[in-house]
Amino acid sequence: MMNNEMNQSTNTATMDAESMKIDTKVVKKMIASALVEVKGYLGTANGVIGGIAGMLKKNTTEEEDALSGISVSVKDNEADVTVKVITEAGMNIPTIVSEITDRVKAKLHEVGGIEAKQVYVEVVDTMT
Numbered sequence: 001m002m003n004n005e006m007n008q009s010t011n012t013a014t015m016d017a018e019s020m021k022i023d024t025k026v027v028k029k030m031i032a033s034a035l036v037e038v039k040g041y042l043g044t045a046n047g048v049i050g051g052i053a054g055m056l057k058k059n060t061t062e063e064e065d066a067l068s069g070i071s072v073s074v075k076d077n078e079a080d081v082t083v084k085v086i087t088e089a090g091m092n093i094p095t096i097v098s099e100i101t102d103r104v105k106a107k108l109h110e111v112g113g114i115e116a117k118q119v120y121v122e123v124v125d126t127m128t
Helices: 002-010 024-035 047-056 062-067 093-112
Strands: 041-044 070-075 078-088 115-127
Touching: 024 041, 024 062, 024 070, 024 078, 024 093, 078 093, 093 115
Parallel strands: 078 115
Antiparallel strands: 041 078, 070 078
8 A cells, every 4th residue: 555655646746837838728628527517507609600600610520519618718827717508498597607607616726726717607598
């Protein structure tokens, strides 16, 4: 057991905020992984015009579609996040929004060491 503890401790590295940069796409993936954990969340949307434009593009990937309704700005390890979401009809929207906010903040902090200053959730549709 002592040997495992030593191996684990030698594999751990700490970095300060100035010695790393996390690409925006990676931050969006963190946010997307937090969203799928929320009961009543069905997906992201990039607004009506963005949605129509996305449907017309033939070469979009599932990943691009999943990240399309997420925008994020990160500066000095602090993030401003906006997510445009589609919720499940009949579910309590304020509860969904609150859970999205909490999970996004927690995921960014746990995985990226990023503090979410603001998480703005725009519910753009509800579906069954």
